[in-house]
Each structure stands twice: as structure tokens, then as C-alpha cells.
């Protein structure tokens with residue numbers, strides 16, 4: 005059985021990892037640019053169960069985190085570069101509601117510790133170097149036999165010879181008519197890479213965030229949430245303006261680069277979309293701000309759905 009995946013971001017790679025666990029499945033990834041060219045390469049790498057303004061624990065967080073850790077370990081075997089820092093993430097509450105929510109998490113879940121009245125350490129938090137992770141994962145998938153074709157898919161008919169097609173094209177999903185009915189919105193995000201040591205010892209989420217692997221030569225300040233935008237390209241002046249608050253903590257550091265991508269967010273919930281949109285055609289999108297948390301868990305679920313429908317045994 006030969007599956008075509010359109011898109012080499014977190015979604016496509018997470019799915020390919022599980023599909024290639026079955027020896028009877030071959031996978032080809034079609035990527036318009038390069039692995040991680042979309043939102044995944046721009047991601048600041050914060051992986052933890054409590055994203056978003058509400059700071060509530062995400063659904064399926066424990067299970068999803070465990071699957072992502074499995075993928076991180078796999079990717080680490082295929083690159084000498086540092087992929088993750090697993091010493092926790094600080095979260096500073098920005099209003100009384102967040103503080104109350106995080107305080108209750110500290111009592112209810114074993115992975116949140118209240119350090120000060122408004123400062124919490126998420127012990128389960130991991131900072132991922134997205135580019136290194138994608139590099140390791142892509143390399144590992146090549147070793148498992150995944151083929152990469154660097155071309156933009158304009159029409160699904162180009163892939164007629166495959167037994168199954170999965171559209172995991174991130175923002176590119178909007179150019180596939182079969183995905184027109186998906187209930188999603190698009191949110192541009194930008195982040196800045198800065199030189200030197202971060203001003204705090206661990207990654208910090210507050211108004212905006214500062215993300216870093218400990219002892220790194222660079223760190224990231226992010227991210228914007230832009231509802232209206234002209235394109236998915238970096239726009240340094242807009243990013244600097246929207247990130248003024250976290251940037252204020254980093255006055256000593258030079259800005260090296262501005263990264264941008266577009267998040268695909270489901271309209272009615274925050275769980276990713278894994279749907280069959282036509283015979284043998286599936287879509288895997290809607291990872292929103294939780295790409296790192298959910299790409300493995302939902303990639304595995306979609307893999308199981310595809311294999312069971314086609315009765316492929318491992």
C-alpha cells in the first residue's frame with residue numbers, strides 16, 4: 005500500500021512516522037519547498053499541556069505528550085544537534101483568572117509547581133528546537149524508506165496512482181477544493197530569533213514568550229496572533245511592534261531573524277482535524293497552537309484509521 009502525504013510539517017511527519025511502522029506501507033511525502041517550510045519551521049518549540057490564554061489543561065494532554073516524547077527520542081537518534089530541553093517551562097500568570105487556574109492545576113496535577121504568587125513551573129514543559137527536530141525526524145523517516153518529492157501538488161489527480169492521499173499542507177490546505185468545507189480559520193504568527201543568552205534561565209510564557217534551549221547561542225521571542233494579514237511572509241516591523249512587551253526583557257540582544265507561518269485553527273474546538281474528505285483522501289490539519297503537543301497522537305490515530313480501512317496489518 006502506497007500513501008502520498010502532501011506537506012512535510014509536524015502533521016505530515018507525525019503521520020509518516022506511524023505509517024512506516026507497518027512494513028506493508030510505503031510513504032512518499034510531497035513537499036512544495038523543504039521540510040518545515042511552513043508554520044512548523046517557525047514554531048518557537050513550546051511543548052506543554054497548558055497553552056492558550058485560559059491556561060487550562062489541554063484534552064488528552066498526558067497521552068499526547070507521551071507520543072510526542074516518543075517522536076523526539078526517535079528524531080534524536082538521527083541528528084547530532086540538540087533537539088529538546090526537558091527541564092520545564094515557567095508560566096507567569098497575566099491576570100487573576102489565569103493565576104487561579106494555574107493554582108488549581110498545581111493542586112490537581114503533579115506537573116505544575118507554584119514558585120511565587122504569579123509564577124509557576126510546568127515541570128512537564130519541554131522546549132523543542134523545531135528545525136533540529138524536523139531535521140532529525142526527516143532523516144529518520146528517510147532511513148525507514150520514506151521518499152521525498154519536492155514539488156507543489158496543484159491537483160489531487162497528480163496522485164491518482166497512490167492507494168491513499170493525506171493532505172497535511174497547513175495553510176496550503178485552502179487551495180484544495182476537497183477541503184473547502186472545513187471549519188477552520190487562519191492565524192498568522194511571527195517570532196524573532198535573538199542572539200546570545202536568554203534573560204531568564206528557562207523558557208517563559210507571560211505576555212508573549214521567550215523560548216530557549218539552555219546554553220543556546222540564540223533564543224526566540226514570540227509569538228504574534230494576527231487575524232488579518234496579507235501573506236505568510238515575515239514582516240519585521242509588525243512583529244517588533246506586536247512583541248514589544250517580551251522584547252523589552254531582551255534589550256541587550258540583537259535581533260537576528262524574523263520567522264513567520266500561518267496556524268490553521270479549528271473554529272469550534274481546538275483539537276486537530278483528521279477527516280476523510282473523499283474516497284481514499286484524508287486531511288490532517290487544524291493543529292493551531294498545539295502542533296507539538298498533538299501531531300504525534302493524532303498522526304497515530306489517523307494512521308490507525310487509514311490502515312484499518314484498508315485492512316493493512318503491521
Ligand SMILES: Cc1cc2nc3c(=O)[nH]c(=O)nc-3n(C[C@H](O)[C@H](O)[C@H](O)COP(=O)(O)OP(=O)(O)OC[C@H]3O[C@@H](n4cnc5c(N)ncnc54)[C@H](O)[C@@H]3O)c2cc1C
Pocket residue numbers: 010011012013014015016034035036037038039040041042043044045046047048049050051155156157158172173174175176177179192193194195226227228263264265266267288289290291292293294295296297
Ligand atoms: C510563530 C509561530 C510560533 C509557534 N509556536 C508554537 C509552539 O511554541 N508550540 C507549538 O506546539 N506550536 C507552535 N506553533 C504552531 C505550530 O507551528 C503549528 O501547529 C504546526 O506547525 C502546524 O503543522 P502542519 O504540519 O499542520 O503545517 P505546516 O508546518 O505549515 O506544514 C505544511 C507543509 O505543507 C507544505 N505545502 C503546502 N501546500 C503544499 C502543496 N500544495 N504541495 C506540497 N506541499 C505543500 C508547506 O510547504 C509546509 O511545509 C507556532 C506557529 C507559529 C506560526
